[in-house]
Amino acid sequence: MEFFFTVPSAVTFGPGCSKKVGEVVNQLGYKNVFVVYDAGVKAAGIVDPIVDALKAANLNVVEYDKVLANPPIECVEEGATLARNAGSEIVVAIGGGSAIDTAKCVNVLLSNPSPLTLYEGVNNVKNRTNPFIAIPTTAGTGSEVTTMAIITDEANKRKFAVHGQYVGAAMALVDPELTLGLPPFLTATTGVDALTHAIEAYISKMNMIPSDVMALKAIELIIQNLPEATKNGKNLEARSNMMLGSLMAGIAFTNAMVTLAHSIAHPLGARCNTPHGLANACVLPYVVEFNAPAVPQRIKDIGIAMGLPVQNMSYEDAAKTVVDALIALNKELGIPTLEGAKVPREVLPQVAEDVMKEPPTFFNPRECTPEDVMAILNKAY
DSSP, X not given: OOOOOOOOSEEEESTTGGXXXXXXXXHHTOOEEEEEOOHHHHHTTXXXXXXXXXXXXXXXXXXXXXXXXXXXXXXXXXXXXXXXXXXXOEEEEEESHHHHHHHHHHHHHHHSOSOGGGGOEESOOOSOOOOEEEEEOSSSOOGGGOSEEEEEEGGGTEEEEEESTTTSOSEEEEOGGGGTTOOHHHHHHHHHHHHHHHHHHHHSTTOOHHHHHHHHHHHHHHHHHXXXXXXXXXXXXXXXHHHHHHHHHHHHHHHHOOOHHHHHHHHHHHHHOOOHHHHHHXXXXXXXXXXXXXXXXXXXXXXXXXXXXXXXXXXXXXXHHHHHHHHHHHHHHTOOOTTTTTOOGGGHHHHHHHHTTSTHHHHOSSOOOHHHHHHHHHHHO
């Protein structure tokens, strides 16, 4: 048995812990803070108390509020220029995956020269970065505990990863209270994104015992709490369990990697600007169906973690039960098909070709062709 397993971020978890951010920065010994977030998080009233906590700790704060969904290179470079000009020493991200990934790459560019594309791939960031603090506001991406950032290259209609030891957050302040106002649809799509992370980490060719444990518990937590968190967003217990499930799924997939659903979601985001969680949710059932013959016992394990009565079923029946449950979950949560998500049918053949070049395809447990991907996309449409 041989594996490499890491949890890049120290984690503080619990309601209200985001208010400790000023104390954390002071403990790290920095004074000039660069805060990254998007306009929606600001409008939701989440940003101001955190910025106030930083200022109350006698810290100098510069804010960057231009984060976009599926963040483009230009957004990162603009933020990095502002941070450099301000003499910022430490970056704090407030938001979902787009804000955290933008902040990760801004932090990389504070210690390493532009352009960001120099650092595409694994361990291409050569200069050590300063500590970076992530404060997630969705129970979805797990980006607060991963060693990668996903950025959009709009000019070439693709996404790419910046991945390695100097990319992840040094500290994650995981505060379930910050998700209490998250709208139902965002709760649903980010929640199924986290479920996708957990399922794909478990079936990935890179799976290992520590990531398996995290992934299966994450599946259990998400399945048990996502419908309630979506319907009753003020339920702090459900929100806390979703944050924990997302966190554990993030730890699982930063080690075991993701697979074909992400390979499909990335070009959908790059070509159609489909939100990442929504893209994953649309295709997840059909990716699981496609992969089931290659990892039948693992699909049955996933069904058991979901609370389904698959223990004594054949592998084929267990897989059908899991796929049917995932389709039913999407319907219960109001997640549309790809057609309902306004993905043009004519783009699907190009997406299928793009999938062949996506790194997660390498970790998929079953070999696939563009024709296989088209079949998945047609089922999801």
